[in-house]
Amino acid sequence: MRADTGFSLVELLLASAIGLLLVSATLVLTSQAEGTFQAQPDAADMQQRLRVAVETVTRDLMMAGAGLDVGAAAGPLNRFFAPVLPYRIGAWQPAEPGSFDTRAISIIFVPHGAPHTTTMDSLVGATGDVRIRLGAGCPVTDTLCGFREGMGVVVFDDSGAHDVFTVRAVAAQTLSLELRGTQLSRAYGAGAHIAQVSVDTYYLKSDPPSGAFQLAHYDGFRSDLPVTDQVVDLGFEYYGEPRPPTLLRSLGEADGPWTTYGPRPPEAEVDDPRDTWPAGENCVFALVAGSHVPRLADLSLGGDGLVRLDPASLRDGPWCPDAGVPGRFDADLLRVRKVAVTMRVQVASSALRGPAGVLFARGGISKGGERFVPDQEIRFDVTPRNLNLGR
Amino acid sequence: MAAEPGLDNRGSTLLEVVIAFGVFSAALLMLAQLFGMATRSNRVAREVTYAAALAAQKMEQLRGGLWAYDSAGGQLTDTSSDFSCVPEQPSGGTGLLPSPSSALTENTPGFVDYLDESGRWVGTGEAPPSGAAYVRRWSIEPLPSDPADSIVLQVLVISLAGAANAGSDIAGVERGAARLVGARTRRMR
Secondary structure: OOOOOOOOOHHHHHHHHHHHHHHHHHHHHHHHHHHHHHHHHHHHHHHHHHEEEEEEEEHHHHOOOOOOOOOOOEEEEEEEHOEEEOOOOOOOOOOOOOOOOOOOEEEEEEEOOOOOEEEOOOEOOOOEEEEEEEOOOOOOOOOOOOOOOOEEEEEEEEOOEEEEEEEEEEEEOOOEEEEOOOOOOOOOOOEEEEEEEEEEEEEEEEEEOEEEEEEEEOOOOOOOEEEOOOOOEEEEEEEEOOOOOOOOOOOOOOOOOOOOOOOOOOOOOOOOOOOOOOOOOOOOOOEEOOOOEEEOOOOOOOOOOOEEOHHHHHHHEEOOOOOOOOOOHHHHHHHHHEEEEEEEEEEOOOOHOOOOOOOOOOOOOOOOEEEEEEEEEEEEEEEEHHHOOOO | OOOOOOOOOOOOOOOHHHHHHHHHHHHHHHHHHHHHHHHHHHHHHHHHHHHHHHHHHHHHHHHOEEEEEOOOEEEEEOOOOOOOOOOOOOOOOOOOOOOOOOOOOOOOOOOOEOOOOOOEEEEEEOOOOOOOOEEEEEEEEEEEOOOOOEEEEEEEEEEEHHHHHHHOOOOOOOOOEEEEEEEOOOOOO
């Protein structure tokens, strides 16, 4: 027998209610799933970019100021010049010396185990050949002291002057150097220090019309490349030694270090004819009644803790080696012991960003829900080890 | 007309339909949890990343404290910096003097601070202020073999959200937590 009765109205209603409920649940889930599938890979990608950016900057910043391993000039570079600068340096589009850009930092260091020695000839122009002394900073069996064609080298002396060159050619014990830039800071006499160098500028590269925001790295010469995309904010703050520099030993002694930081001044009656400072003085030490006193202020507030260096104090002089030198820097930069970095990254797709505000530096078209991935910001500190050897 | 043998023309009963729907919704529900898991694992990854970075930040702060010899060989020790602020204050704290032994296990004023979701400093003291997402504790201890001139620094960062779900942890690993250990030895300035 076949039952020909249909559904009762109650059955029908119940069945369609359950059916509708199920369909609506499926739809909600599908929409959520779509949002999740879109948002989560981007969120993971953003975290990854933040991590890479932090690690890249930390790695180089950690090394800032690493100097020569052996010899009379062994020790951190801030006994000679400022190895951390708050602006872009290098051959291409360098910032005005003495400027301050909160979104850029330049770091100078001598890589571990890099060749270093002193010159035997003076260097007076943007290009020149110098013979080098085969001394303690050279690999034993190498007649070129480990210097190779194409290498970047820094030449510096006791006055605070320094310049970066490219090794154009090498012959036995002689290097042909070419300045990375247009103007030599000053002529270097024989006996200047020369070492392989790493110069790194990190800065925020932004182009609002195209929406390109990147953390970029410039090597001071020819390579200017993005490190990570979607970095929407970058900021550097500087913390420094509160005490002014002091002399550690008699200036007549052959081996340093002579100062706690900063270039050593000439002896009381001696004048360096190349600079504008009076006899016995330089950019960090003045001469009062025949004895050396620091030119820099005492910033300590009843303690030895690091103090924040006011950006204004980093661009108002005194200038090293002096105010007229093209590659001059503010003597207060020699104080830098710690850098605080603030970095902010966003998701690439504007469909995942909400209206501009606290959560989003650059607004998008997201209306919330699953497709809502706020910017990530992080502040981290780096205490360059070589700048804190005496701390 | 008689029904063909072997063919049952009766529909499903309501009970059968309800059970079928029940099974189907259970499957859907499990699927939905999967998306929740994807979101959660990203959040945990984020917590771990931040915890590690925040621990490193405190370590860098502590490395900036004065711990050296002067030119005559005398000991120089930071005894005044307050490291429980970001940035640290040059006075008002105990610098690199040893911490109480419980500094890593409980919130000890002077050796703890609190940070929000973005790692911004929101306060210090015994109890987390509102908005705190991470607790950061640190200890400063003399190295047993060289108590006068070497210190051991430890930093522990705990995610408050992670600690609340700590039940489902892999053995011994606290979720969203990071621990860093470092040492400092005096050097001649």
